Amino acid sequence: MNVIDTAISDVKIIEPRVFEDDRGFFFESFNQEKFQLATGCDLSFVQDNHSRSDLGVLRGLHYQLPPMAQGKLVRCAVGAIFDVAVDIRRSSKTFGSWVGVELSAENKRQLWIPQGFAHGFLTLSEVAEVLYKTTEYWNSNLERSIKWDCPELGVGWPSGYDIRLSGKDASAKPLGGQELFD
């Protein structure tokens, strides 16, 4: 397993070791011990999510407030996505900055996004299936959404896509005025 730093130190790209042979491939999509060693995070995951999206579907930018804040370990098992993490910790040196990484069935990369970040992705392929683990359960009262194209954030989403949003995400508010992390 290879761990690659991003422009935001707490957000990591994880590349599993893939074993290929004439049957296909095998890799450990998650190994608690190796994950803890790689990230230095002693935590446990409590929920696994799986979503399927069509080309141009953008989900995000989502987060949950304490006491149900979620860390997320994200991968794409079918197709490709542009996955984004936005630092929304007010006390952070990188508050308001973002990282974007292509995750695909082909590159098998995973993105580790700790608590204190908003998360979203754009579907780059005809279909994408995204699987992610979360460190806290879903709580509809504490979930929040920041507008995907909030000018203050200026996320560099890939261009040329016919963006499709849920009603909730289409009516999301920009960063300013949102309840964030300390």
Ligand SMILES: Cc1cn([C@H]2C[C@H](O)[C@@H](COP(=O)(O)OP(=O)(O)O[C@H]3O[C@@H](C)C(=O)[C@@H](O)[C@H]3O)O2)c(=O)[nH]c1=O
């Ligand atoms: C997130 C979530 C949704 N749901 C339900 C609520 C709703 O009826 C349906 C679809 O929910 P949403 O429209 O919020 O799904 P979606 O837009 O895919 O939300 C997800 O987006 C990505 C970017 C994230 O980071 C996730 O944490 C989550 O917020 O699924 C659950 O039952 N459990 C969950 O954990």
